[in-house]
Amino acid sequence: MAPDPSGDRLAHASCGLASLREEQRGLIARQPPASLGLPACRTACQSRKRPDEPTACLYRRLRRHDIAGVLATLTDDCVVTECYGPVYHGRQGVEQWMRAWFGAGGSVDGWEITSQANAGETLVMEWIFSCTWQGEAATFQGATIARLEGEKIAYLREYATSAPLYDWTGTWRD
Template sequence: MRTRRAPLRWTFVNQDPTPTADLLHEFVAGRRRHDIPAVITTLSEDCLVIESDGTAHQGHDEIERWLRQDRTDDWVIVTAAATPDLLIAEWRRGGQEGVTIARPRAGVIGYLREYVTTASEN
C-alpha cells in the first residue's frame, strides 16, 4: 500500500511583508517623468537591474547613469501583481510588450529584470 505524501509547499527566501504592486508603478512613473531621484528611492542601494537585452546595471550610481541616457516616456503597465517575494508587471512600451519581474527587499526593489515578449500591433 502506498503512503500519501504531503503536498509540496513553496518556501520563499525573502518573505518581505510589505511589497505591493504599487512599488513597480512608482518605479515606472518615475521613469516616465524622467525623475531619477524618484526612481532611485524605489531601489535598494545594491539593486541589480537587467534590461530586456541582457544589459545589467547594479547600484544607485550605475543605475542613475543608465537612467540619464534612457528616454522612456510611453511606458504603460497593463497588469501588475505582488506576492511576498515577487512583483510582476505586464507592460507596453515603444511598440513592444513585455514583463518585468522584481524581487522586493525591505520595502524597496532589490532585483529587477525586464523581458520583451512581443512587438505590439498598436
C-alpha cells in the same frame, strides 16, 4: 497570485497608475504625467501600502525623467536587468545609465502596466512600453519580475516580446 483589482487603481488615478483601458472605458480622467508634481506622486504612492507600488512608482518616475525619484525606489545594492541585455548594479549603476540615456536624448514616452500580481515580496507585471531613442519612436510589450526588500526594489528583470503578437489561425507568419 491575484491581479490588482481595478477599483484600487481608480483610487490613485492622480498618481498615474490607472490603466489606459480604464481611461478608454471612461472610468477615470487621466492626467498627463507632466502635470503631476513629484510631491503629488510621492503622497499618492506612500498612501497605497501595496507591495507592487515601488515598481509602478519607478515606471511613473522614469516617464518624468525623475532620476532621484527612480533611485529612491531601489535598494543600494539592487540589480536591474534590461530586456535588451544591460545589467546595472546598485543605485550608482542605475543613475549612470539614466544620466547617459536621458542626456543622449532618450525619452520614456509611456509605460502602461496592463496586468500585475504579487506573491509575498515577488512582483510580476505585464506592460506596454513606448520610448524615443535617437529620434526613433518604438513601442513593445513586455513583462517584469521584481523582488522587494522592505519597500524598495532589490531585483528587477525585464523581458520583451520579440515580434508583434497575433492570433494563430493554423499558419505561422514569416
